[in-house]
Amino acid sequence: MTEASSDVPTRATAASAATASTTDRADGNGAQATSIVEAVDVHKRFGSLEVLKGVSLSVERGEVVVLIGPSGSGKTTFLRCINHFEKIDQGRISVNGRLIGYRVDAKGNLREERAAEIARQRAEIGFVFQHFNLYPNKTALENVCLGPRKVRKISRDEAEELGRRLLQRVGLEAKFDVHPAQLSGGQKQRVAIARALAMQPKLILFDEPTSALDPEMIGEVLAVMKSLAAEGMTMIVVSHEMGFAREVADRVVMMDDGVLVEEGPPRQIFDHPAHERTRAFLAKLL
Amino acid sequence: MLATTGLHFNTSFFWSHLTNPTTAFLQGLWTTVYLAIVSQTLATILGLFLALARRSKIAPLRAAVWLYTWIFRGTPLLVQLMMIYDGLAAVGLYRFSNITIAGLVVPGVVQAAVVTFTLNEAAYMSEIIRASLNAVDSGQLEAALSTGMTPMQAMRHVIVPQAVRFVIPPLGNDFNAMMKNTSLASVIGVSEMFLVSTEISSTTFNTFEIFAVAALYYLALTTVWGFVQSAIERRIDRRWGIVRPPRSSWLSSWGRRQVPSFGSGATIGGSIDPALEGLDPGRR
Ligand SMILES: Nc1ncnc2c1ncn2[C@@H]1O[C@H](COP(=O)(O)OP(=O)(O)O)[C@@H](O)[C@H]1O
Ligand SMILES: [Mg+2]
Secondary structure, X not given: XXXXXXXXXXXXXXXXXXXXXXXOOOOOOHHHHHEEEEEEEEEEEEOOEEEEEEEEEEEEOOOEEEEEOXXXXXXXXXXXXXXXXXXXXXXXXXXXOEEOOEEEOOXXXXXXXXXXXXXXXXXXXXXXXXXXXXXXXXXHHHHHHHHHHHOOOOOHHHHHHHHXXXXXXXXXXXXXXXXXXXXXXXXXHHHHHHHHHOOOOOEEEEEOOOOOOOHHHHHHHHHHHHHHHHOOXXXXXXXXXXXXXXXXXXXXXXXXXXXXXXXXXXXXXXXXXXXXXXXXXXXXXX | OEHHHOEOXXXXXXXXXXXXXXXXXXXXXXXXXXXXXXXXXXXXXHHHHHHHHHOOOOHHHHHHHHHHHHHHHHOOHHHHHHXXXXXXXXXXXXXXXXXXXXXXXXXXXXXXHHHHHHXXXXXXXXXXXXHHHHHOOHHHHHHHXXXXXXXXXXXXXXXXXXXXXXXHHHHHHHHHXXXXXXXXXXXXXXXXXXXXXXXXXXXXXXXXXXXXXXHHHHHHHHHHHHHHHHHHHHHHHHHOOOOOOOOOOHHHHXXXXXXXXXXXXXXXXXXXXHHHHHOOOOOO
C-alpha cells in the first residue's frame, strides 16, 4: 500500500458518498472501484491464541458473501476486523480502496488512524449484531435517527423522515414510537438493519443476524436481507441459514480454525464441497 | 407541661415551633436545602468528569483521580470542613470571604461548606458514575461506533444517557445523606437548620422540643426527596419503555432505596452489571 494509492480512493469515497443510490457507484477509478473489500493475509491474535491465521478475501461491489464455519473458527473476529473493532496484527484490510483503521507513515509503516478518521470510515460500513444492540432508552425511530443526526449532522426533521422511510422499508411502520423492550426479536433485528441503513453504508456486515431469534421470526429478517441484496447492497453475512445462502449468496466462504478453507457458489459448496472440513461441518449442520 | 411526673416536655413550644417556625429557623431550613442541592449538583458534575478521567488513557491523570478519591473517601467530612475553612486560612493559603453573586451575599462560611461538600461528594459520585458507565452493555458502545460515532460522541449520546438510569438510585441515597450531613456545616458557623436549632435551644432551654422539631423537618426533607426520586425513576423507566407494576405503598419504595436494586422490575430485558453491586449505599 503506497501513499498514492490510499489517496486516490479517498476522493472516490467522498464522491460516492454524495450519491445515496446503492447502484452504479463505480465512478471511473478502474479495477479498484469494483472491489469494495480487500483483505490480504489478515492475522489476529488474542494473547497467545492466534484466531485469524492469514485470511484473504476480496468482495465485489454488490456482492453477497455468506461466511460459514464452526463456532470459534474466527468468523466474528474477521467481521470485526473489517470495521476496525479489532486491531489486526499482520496483513491489511481496505474498504473502497482505503486502508481501514491504519495509515501508512513516512517510513512505510502502518500506524493506527485517529479516532475521528476511524469513525468516518465506520460510518460507511453497517454492522448488524447477533444480539441487535438497540439503544434500550430510545424508540425504534430514535434508534434509527441518532446516527444520521449526530454523525451526518442532519436536522431532526430530516432524520425522522429518513427514519420513518427506513422503518417502513423493513415493515415496521406501526412501531415508530415503540421501545426495544416492547419489540419481538425479529422486529428488533429489523430496526437494527434500518439503523445501519440510515447511514447509507456502502457495505453491511451481518454477524449471525438470525441466530438469536425464535424460528418463526427468522423469515422476516431474512426477507429484509434478501430485498437489500436485490437492491445491490454489498453484504458479508455470517449465517448458517442454508436456504438464504442458496438463494441470495453470490459466494459462500467456509472458514475453519482461522483460515478460509474453500469458497465458491452456494451450490458448489453445499452440494459438492471440495474440502473434507467443509463436508464434516455441513454434515453436522444438517 | 408534665412537670409532676418529672418529664419536662413543653408541648405548646413544640407545636408552635413545628407549625409556625421562626424566621431564623426557616432561613436555616432554606440554607440546609440549598446547601444540599447546590453541593450535590456540583458534585455530580465534578464526579462525571472524575469518572471520565478515571477512564482516560493518561496514566498520571488516572492516578491523580484515584488519589483524590482515596483521600476524600478516607477522611471524615468534619475534618475536611475544618481544614478547608479554618485550616486554609490559618496557613495563609486561602480565606473565604463574603462575595455577592447576582445581588445575593454569599457568606464565606457557606462557600467553604459548598466547596467541602462538593469535593467530598464528588469522590463518591465519581465511583457511582464509574460503576454506572461500566454497567452499560459494551454492545451499546459498539452499536454507536458502528454508525460512525467517535468514542466521545458514543459516550455522550449513548453511554451516559443510559448510565443515568443506574446512577439515580445511589445518587438518591447520597442526596439523602447530604441533606443530613449539611448539619456539620454548623461547626464553621453556617446558619443552617441545626445551628439555628442549637441557638434556639440555648436561649429557651427547650432542647428536646426544638431538636425534635428539627428532626421532623429533616425527616420531611428526606421523605419528600424519596417521592421525588421515585418519580424520577419511574419517568426514566417510561423513557426506556419499561412499565413497572405500581408500588403498593411509599414504604416499599423507601425500603427499596435503602438497599438499592437496580431496575427491580421483572419486565426489564437487559441484565444489570455485577460491577454495580460493589456500590455501598450505607457507607457513612
Ligand atoms: N476479545 C477476545 N479475547 C480473547 N479471545 C477471543 C476474543 N474474541 C474472540 N476470542 C476467541 O477467538 C476465537 C474465535 O472467536 P470468534 O471470532 O467469535 O469465532 P466465531 O464467530 O467463528 O464463532 C474463539 O476461540 C474465541 O474464544
Ligand atoms: Mg461468532
